[in-house]
Amino acid sequence: MRVVVQRVSRAQVRVKGEAVATVGPGFLILAGFTHQDSERDVVWMARKLAGLRILEDRSGSMNLSVKDIHGEALVVSQFTLYADVRKGRRPAFVAAAEPKRAELLYDQFCELLAEEGVPVKKGVFGAKMEVELVNEGPVTIIIETPSLQGEDTKIK
Numbered sequence: 001m002r003v004v005v006q007r008v009s010r011a012q013v014r015v016k017g018e019a020v021a022t023v024g025p026g027f028l029i030l031a032g033f034t035h036q037d038s039e040r041d042v043v044w045m046a047r048k049l050a051g052l053r054i055l056e057d058r059s060g061s062m063n064l065s066v067k068d069i070h071g072e073a074l075v076v077s078q079f080t081l082y083a084d085v086r087k088g089r090r091p092a093f094v095a096a097a098e099p100k101r102a103e104l105l106y107d108q109f110c111e112l113l114a115e116e117g118v119p120v121k122k123g124v125f126g127a128k129m130e131v132e133l134v135n136e137g138p139v140t141i142i143i144e145t146p147s148l149q150g151e152d153t154k155i156k
Contacts, residue, residue: 001031001032001033001034001037001041001042001045001105001109001144001145002031002032002034002081002082002142002143002144002145003029003030003031003032003045003049003081003142003143004029004030004078004081004140004141004142005027005028005029005030005049005052005054005140005141005143006027006028006029006030006133006135006138006139006140006141007026007027007054007055007135007136007137007138007139007140008023008025008026008027008028008074008133008134008135008136009024009025009134009136010022010023010024010025010133010134011023011028011074011131011132011133011134012074012131012132012133013074013076013123013124013129013130013131013132014129014130014132015123015124015127015128015129015130017130020123020124020129021074021121021122021123022074022121023071023072023073023074023119023121024071024072025055025069025071025072025136026055026066026069026071026072026073026074026118027049027066027071027072027073027074027118028073028074028076028131028133028135029049029073029074029075029076030076030078030081031045031075031076031077031078031081031106031109032077032078032079032080032081032082032096033077033079033082033096033097033101033102033105033106034082034095034096034097035095035097035098035101036147037097037105037145037147038147039108040147041105041145041147042105042108042109042112043112044145044146044147045109045143045145046109046112046113046115046116047112047116048143049066049073049113049116049118049143050065050066050067050113050116050117050118051065051067051116052065052066052141053065053068054139054141055068055069055071056136062139066118067116067117067118071118071119072118072119072120072121073113073118073119073120073121074120074121074122074123075106075109075110075113075120075121075122075123076122076123076129076131077102077103077106077123077125077126079093079096079097079099079102080093080096081096082095082096099126102125103125103126106125107125110122
């Protein structure tokens, strides 16, 4: 599993020009899934993001989690995070999970993140979306589950 997490003051997803999800301060999370992802991966990622301290405290240091500020997360599925552009000019997406499997993992990830105490709003899986955000900092971090590197998925 691979995510791009952005610290935002606000973010919104529109489908066909209509707002379907809006969040205030917190995270915009673009989530991609690959064939080998399992429940362990989504559990690991949900826990990692719920505790990730990339929000500013009063002194301006990245010291707070999304839970600490009572923030929200907008989670958008994005299979293009598994684009392979090493050959040719058109990306290949063979590493991305098959849509039914990806949707199952996406829903599970959103539920687990909410269980970790983070209010979650979602994009529309498989839809053509317009994503609008105000990136604070800017802070943008790419995170992959340890299992993709052959490591253990225990939270440290």
